[in-house]
Amino acid sequence: MGKKQLENEVRSEKKSGFDKNSNTYIITYSVIMVVIVAAVLAFAALSLQPKQEANTMNEKKMAILASIGIESTAENVDAQYAENITAYAVDARGDVVESISADEVLDGLKDLRAFREKAFPVFVSKDGRNIVPVIGKGLWGDIWGYVALDGRWEKVKGVVFDHKGETPGLGAEITSAKFRSQFEDKRIFDNGQFVSVAVLKGAGASAGNDYAVDAVSGGTITSRGVQAMLRDCLGSYVPYIEKQFAAQLPSVENNQELNEESNE
């Protein structure tokens, strides 16, 4: 290894009569050491990079599958994903962006914030559920997740959350099944008006409320973060979802047409 070489070099220098504490020796020593270390680390980083990237991608695919209740492992996640999920992107006006392919959408998850500057990813499961990625801020760092909505974009069908470094036992509880299961069948539209899902403080605060869940106790700031994340990120899809509603419900469509006519 490189270190051994270094040692030999150092030894030969010593034999030729160098003073070990002279500036020349110290500087030469440091330079050689730094170059060798840099080479070893760069080599390791480059050779392990593809495997590391595959791991992070697998993790995202697993989270997408988990949001619609499909458990997968690192071994079968690629096959499961290919079998169950397709993807497209929509823009802020609510139109599908044709120029972005499904693979590019998936790739965009690597840096979701940057991707959201230009378009918003939508993943569709085989049985027609829509899954959207969400990202926001918790107490100590980023929180993110995937929200699965039913085919009509009305009800939440499942969520997964993850976080960078929320407090274990408190804020980190947003990843627990107990917190996540509350989201099942919550609605994000109230009479056609986007309301998102609120996260209310106090056990039982959301009882009977179709538009809210209970916050994590002791994790107030993280819970607020979840609420803000859902409002902001789901909100980005509102123009698109409203177009879907218009297509589904003829009456709404008529109204919109009327509005458009009056605008003209």
Added chain:
Amino acid sequence: MSNTEKEPLFSAKNLKCLTGPLSHNNPVIVQVLGICSALAVTAGLKPAFVMALSVTTVTAFSNLIMSLLRKGIPSRIRIIVQLVVIASLVILVDQVLKAYVYDVSKQLSVYVGLIITNCIIMGRVEAFALGNKPWPAFLDGIGNGIGYGMILIIIAFFRELLGAGTLWGYRIIPESWYIQNGGFYSNNGLMLLPPMALVIVGIIIWIHRSRNKDLIEK
């Protein structure tokens, strides 16, 4: 015969480098080093085991490399050289974990990077490797790593069993015992928080000293 002048690989003296840190010179419970990470990564057996393995690798190889380099290092920059060697080894370990045991590396999160600041490693390099031949230094590194890991695993065993009812992720305490399933048992949530690890370290030290009276301070 060369054997007469050359020390055998596992002579009594060399073996002492390996076994000393396991009990009488244990880095965690006798020298009280590396406590921070012992509290942080011991909520489950798996992260504790991987942490133990990582620290053992780093102490062993940093000791080995520093011992090989010991004659050439300018003494004025020796701490810097130690840090560079240790830091590079830790980065290597971190990269390997990220590539091959991704879920564990996520659980350990920043604590892998913090191996660099684990006092055991610099302590052993400074106190032992710089004054000894590579082989004993390597053994000393392994011994200290295992001594540290052993304590981590004992702590993790109790924390995972009593805090989550599982060991290595497998369920040990049957589901039907739990109150929510109509049983009588409930996990001790405090076990999952770092303060309980400190209490367990304290109990281990207590038991250890009561069996090794010579370690008790006057």
